[in-house]
Amino acid sequence: MGPEVVNKNKNCVFNGPYAGRDLYITMYQESEREFVVTHNANIKPVSYFTGRETELKELRQRIEEGRKSVLVSGMGGIGKTHICRKLFEEYLNKHAEDGNGPFRHIGYIEYSGDMDGSLQNCLKFKQQDSPENNREAAWRELEYLASDGKLLLFVDNVDKTLGADPGLQRLRGIPGAVVLTSRQASFSDDFEPYRIGFLDMEQCKEIYEKIRYEGSRGKIGPEEVEDLEYIIENLAGRHTITVELLAHLARTKPWTVEKLREELGQKGFRLAFHKNGELVNIQESYEVLYDLSSLTDAEQNILEAFSVFPYIPLAAETCNQWLLADAGVSEDDDILMGLYQKGWLQFAVEQESYAMHPVFAQFIYEKYKPNTEKHTGLIEACRDYMEIPDSGSALMSEVYTFF
Known part of the structure; x- marks a missing residue:
């Protein structure tokens, strides 16, 4: 019995390879498919994840209703990825416990460049004998997995609009629940926006403490609370990833909260935001943290x-x-x-x-x-790892090197 495939044009399932148009696509048998249908993505939530109970509850409801959502914020580092990984873990654990749940398959794709390439990098699909066919094979696999509406798919860090990426347009037609994360304020009517805001003060303090004292029984002392709250609210603006970086900085030095506040004050560190929530001085502010890190x-x-x-x-x-x-x-x-x-x-x-x-x-x-x-070794390594398809050229492949 041959691999199971979907004839997209006739909406039926049969055994054997599929020749469609000029393509000859071989797909997995059903027995080869697992609950998690992606790989090559970091899906583990951070150990210091905290809060976001309201967001998790509301997103669960959207997800289990099969709706398409996009988690948006005007800046990076606010916690969109953390939320997606936490939700992914919840559904993964539920499936491991009793095999039940609203989904037959779940997947997590880290967006990079465009949807076509990201899908090929992260989705488990039957590799074809021609690189040119892999793109369509990946989409055929995704369409099959979603054909009964029981696929949950996360696509993290989308940095293009639908108009700029035809693959994102194709994603609109995939049945089932899809959750994107993006900094795009306006994405598409097909994806309901869900705005992610800042963590509250107590949650920021908890994150700081967990990172600062990881692996020990240390705690923030009562005498340090005032300084820590000042740092979090007035200097870091409750910006999640900045609070995390400050905690790492204090841990590696090691500095007390008072010492951290003193050093930040002397260097003039303070994040500033536009009214729409965007950071306006991240470059100069992070210069301070970069210098304080004493990097070799x-x-x-x-x-x-x-x-x-x-x-x-x-x-x-x-x-x-x-x-x-x-x-x-x-x-x-x-x-x-x-x-x-x-x-x-x-x-x-x-x-x-x-x-x-x-x-x-x-x-x-x-x-x-x-x-x-400064990076000749990296460039040569990338060239050595690069595979050029029969229809490609070594000269054209240079656009895929990093410099």
């Missing part, structure tokens, strides 16, 4: 390299192969884990992979404008 030349080289990557996990082994030589360090230096502990990189334990949040990537890219001279 090697660490700065690594961060520069990450600033040109898309926001998708990069395996630790790949990071070592691509980045360490340019930075002049070895694996024994454990520089990547050090940057995670300082708060500048994210680390996914289960995947053993690293990534840089887009807020940090944008800041560092604008600060340093990475150039080829």
Whole structure:
């Protein structure tokens, strides 16, 4: 019995390969499909996730009604991704407990570049004998998974409009619940907006404490509360990722809350916002935190390299192969884990992979404008890993290198 496929034109299921138009697409058998139909994405919520009970409840309701939503905020680093990962974990755990739930399949896609490429990177689908056919094979697989309306799909960090990405337009026709995250204030009538606001003071303090004293029994003392609330409200503006970075900074120094406030005050650190919620001085403010982190030349080289990557996990082994030589360090230096502990990189334990949040990537890219001279090893590694299809050319492939 051959692989199971969907003839999209006739809306029926049959056994054997599918030849449609000029394509010959082979798909998975049903027995090969799992509850989680994606990979290559960091789906683990952070250990310090807190609050958002109202948002989680309201989004659960939307999801289980099969509605399409887009989580929006005027800035990055407010917590949209954390919410999606938490919801994903909830449905995954429920399925593991009793095999029940409203969905037959769930998936998590980290958007990078366009929907076509992101889908091929994250969705589990039958690879074709021709790279040109993989794009359509991925879409056929997604359409089949969603054909009964029991697919829940998250697409994180969408940075294009529907008009700029035909793949996003195609996503509108996928049955079932789809949750996007985006900084686009206006996305599409097909996706209901759900605005994500700031965490409250108590939740910000809890995040700070969990990161600052991770692995210990330490707590914020009563005498520190006033200074911490001042930092969170007046200097960081309850901006989630900035509160996290400040906690990492205080932990690695190590500084008391009073010392942290003193250092920030001396350097003139204070985030400022437009009336519509956008950060207006993130570049100059993050310059302060960057300087306070006391980064070595090697660490700065690594961060520069990450600033040109898309926001998708990069395996630790790949990071070592691509980045360490340019930075002049070895694996024994454990520089990547050090940057995670300082708060500048994210680390996914289960995947053993690293990534840089887009807020940090944008800041560092604008600060340093990475150039080829400092990253020749990375460029050569990318060229070595690049696969050029029969219809492509080595010259045209240069657009996919980072510099």
